[in-house]
Amino acid sequence: MKYSNIHCPTLKEDPASVEVASHRLLLRAGMIRQVASGIYDLLPLGLKVIRKVEAIVREEMNRAGAQEVLMPLVHPAELWQETGRWESNGKELLRFRDRHDRDFCLAPTHEEVVTDLIRKDVRSYKQLPINLYQIQTKFRDEVRPRFGLMRGREFTMKDAYSFDCDEESQMKAYEAMKAAYERIFSRCGLGFRRVHADSGNIGGSRSEEFMVLAKTGEDEIVHCKSCGYSANTEKARTLLNPSTLAKESFESLELVDTPDQKTIDEVVKKLQVHPTETLKVLLYQTEKGPVAAVLPGHRDLSEIAFQRALQAQNLRPLSPEELAQYSQVQFGSIGPMGLKEAIPVLADILFDSTIVEGRRYCVGANQNGKHYVGVQAGIDFAMQAHQVHQIHKAEVGDLCCDCNAPLQIERGIEVGHIFALGTKYSEAMNCNFMDEDGKEKPMVMGCYGIGIGRTAQAAIEQGLDEQGMVLPPAIAPFEVVIDVVKWKDEVLQSKALELYETLREHGYDVLLDDRDQSLGAKLKDADLLGISCRLVVGHKGLENNQIEAKLRWEKEAQWLAPDKIVDWIKSGFEKKQQAFLTADL
Ligand code: ATP
Numbered sequence: 001m002k003y004s005n006i007h008c009p010t011l012k013e014d015p016a017s018v019e020v021a022s023h024r025l026l027l028r029a030g031m032i033r034q035v036a037s038g039i040y041d042l043l044p045l046g047l048k049v050i051r052k053v054e055a056i057v058r059e060e061m062n063r064a065g066a067q068e069v070l071m072p073l074v075h076p077a078e079l080w081q082e083t084g085r086w087e088s089n090g091k092e093l094l095r096f097r098d099r100h101d102r103d104f105c106l107a108p109t110h111e112e113v114v115t116d117l118i119r120k121d122v123r124s125y126k127q128l129p130i131n132l133y134q135i136q137t138k139f140r141d142e143v144r145p146r147f148g149l150m151r152g153r154e155f156t157m158k159d160a161y162s163f164d165c166d167e168e169s170q171m172k173a174y175e176a177m178k179a180a181y182e183r184i185f186s187r188c189g190l191g192f193r194r195v196h197a198d199s200g201n202i203g204g205s206r207s208e209e210f211m212v213l214a215k216t217g218e219d220e221i222v223h224c225k226s227c228g229y230s231a232n233t234e235k236a237r238t239l240l241n242p243s244t245l246a247k248e249s250f251e252s253l254e255l256v257d258t259p260d261q262k263t264i265d266e267v268v269k270k271l272q273v274h275p276t277e278t279l280k281v282l283l284y285q286t287e288k289g290p291v292a293a294v295l296p297g298h299r300d301l302s303e304i305a306f307q308r309a310l311q312a313q314n315l316r317p318l319s320p321e322e323l324a325q326y327s328q329v330q331f332g333s334i335g336p337m338g339l340k341e342a343i344p345v346l347a348d349i350l351f352d353s354t355i356v357e358g359r360r361y362c363v364g365a366n367q368n369g370k371h372y373v374g375v376q377a378g379i380d381f382a383m384q385a386h387q388v389h390q391i392h393k394a395e396v397g398d399l400c401c402d403c404n405a406p407l408q409i410e411r412g413i414e415v416g417h418i419f420a421l422g423t424k425y426s427e428a429m430n431c432n433f434m435d436e437d438g439k440e441k442p443m444v445m446g447c448y449g450i451g452i453g454r455t456a457q458a459a460i461e462q463g464l465d466e467q468g469m470v471l472p473p474a475i476a477p478f479e480v481v482i483d484v485v486k487w488k489d490e491v492l493q494s495k496a497l498e499l500y501e502t503l504r505e506h507g508y509d510v511l512l513d514d515r516d517q518s519l520g521a522k523l524k525d526a527d528l529l530g531i532s533c534r535l536v537v538g539h540k541g542l543e544n545n546q547i548e549a550k551l552r553w554e555k556e557a558q559w560l561a562p563d564k565i566v567d568w569i570k571s572g573f574e575k576k577q578q579a580f581l582t583a584d585l
């Protein structure tokens with residue numbers, strides 16, 4: 001392709017109010033433009049990168065035995081009502097009415113529609129297993145669209161759905177998708193981790209996320225270097241390091257004054273106690289009624305873990321008015337004892353036991369300016385075994401629950417997510433089959449998503465420098481760019497064209513920069529766009545039958561004879577790909 005034919009409006013200046021580097025680069029490289037919040041145009045080179053990611057995804061899905069389909073973006077409300085998600089999905093689901101006053105939504109995901117498709121035509125175990133996928137537009141009315149393609153409202157997802165006769169067969173589909181995902185993200189040159197994840201609104205029993213490691217990632221993950229355990233902090237099970245626990249200092253139950261102490265830090269200072277001797281109580285509302293979370297005073301609550309432990313659909317802190325029903329203090333001195341009305345208490349597990357039963361703690365007394373010290377968990381306030389869950393958020397310094405080694409906390413961008421769904425959707429929607437014994441059973445399902453735009457942008461976020469993108473050849477907008485010191489020079493031009501044809505014959509995706517601009521400006525654009533290899537044709541080199549060649553990720557350029565260039569590029573790209581595969585994260 002010739003540069004002069006491409007609509008690629010690069011920007012010299014950084015666009016304003018952009019939070020992450022990859023978003024800035026996509027705008028500067030003329031790859032995307034915003035239409036509305038979270039809604040983007042993909043320009044020719046942006047689309048080219050996206051199509052390359054899609055091609056890799058498609059190839060690996062087909063290889064894993066999934067079949068491509070295309071389902072609609074507009075869904076009738078009735079299907080979503082069958083699973084209850086029409087109501088439970090809240091405002092993220094964009095609903096609207098047609099001219100006949102019928103309710104519809106724009107698809108945020110396709111479990112309902114694909115389950116409907118399968119139940120219409122599949123009756124027998126002989127027709128199973130089936131795994132269908134599509135690469136298609138989704139719409140989610142995100143609370144905070146941001147970071148360009150990373151968290152859009154309209155975005156492209158690859159979503160696959162598997163239908164099996166039983167759990168064992170479903171696990172095979174799950175494993176096949178997991179292996180395909182590993183290949184996809186490696187081929188995209190990403191440094192990623194597969195982590196245990198929460199199933200969230202989708203539901204199901206087992207799920208894992210694929211996280212691209214990046215400081216700007218919105219997710220936090222726990223990783224054990226020693227045994228490899230990795231989990232989203234929302235889901236991670238961690239042990240408190242016992243050496244950080246203070247020796248107990250309270251002997252008996254006592255009411256003490258804490259007139260101006262609202263925070264744990266202030267209480268700890270005033271009473272001269274260790275933070276691990278304090279408990280905090282947080283009151284929440286769910287659709288089942290109010291509930292109290294009790295956890296060590298120095299730890300944060302994981303609302304997701306709390307909600308999962310409660311098996312609640314909705315969770316929010318009590319409003320000040322609701323709080324007044326239970327405690328006479330608004331905050332600061334709330335505790336599990338002396339609440340005006342009984343509230344079920346859910347306590348946190350730290351290390352292998354509870355907030356240790358019988359151990360004495362300092363906790364709010366539900367009286368203004370008062371705390372109790374010497375409160376015995378499980379004695380002074382009820383804490384039944386089945387109400388004890390891990391609800392604290394994992395922190396640096398916690399120990400691995402599998403091997404006791406110290407854990408590290410990293411940030412990641414979730415690019416893919418795989419779920420074992422069980423029969424949640426097939427039961428709700430009567431998606432049944434006849435098994436070998438003539439018995440009717442619900443199908444066992446799995447679903448598997450990849451954010452296409454998010455994957456492309458994560459690759460940009462992970463590999464960039466001051467000049468621009470440093471993309472892996474597999475997904476760069478072009479693999480090679482040919483620059484000419486002076487385009488109008490006929491000798492140079494014909495040499496460049498010759499090189500262009502040779503490289504194209506060898507299957508390379510080549511850009512010929514035929515603009516009548518300074519070499520400096522052209523090289524800047526090549527670097528900004530992240531083109532993997534750049535070749536410069538000039539008289540100085542040609543006098544010695546040489547061309548200047550440089551790989552985007554290397555510092556130094558090299559001089560090469562034109563007939564050596566194809567092999568040199570091939571081996572340079574292979575080395576780069578190998579480095580991605582063997583990178584030690
Ligand atoms: P997140 O937690 O980031 O909101 P999610 O868990 O809701 O994502 P899934 O339902 O698991 O997302 O969707 C599958 C994949 O689709 C995600 O792994 C991600 O790569 C992509 N994705 C989800 N939401 C968006 C979005 N708003 N913009 C771009 N890609 C998205």
Ligand code: MG
Pocket residue numbers: 209414416417
């Ligand atoms: Mg997810």
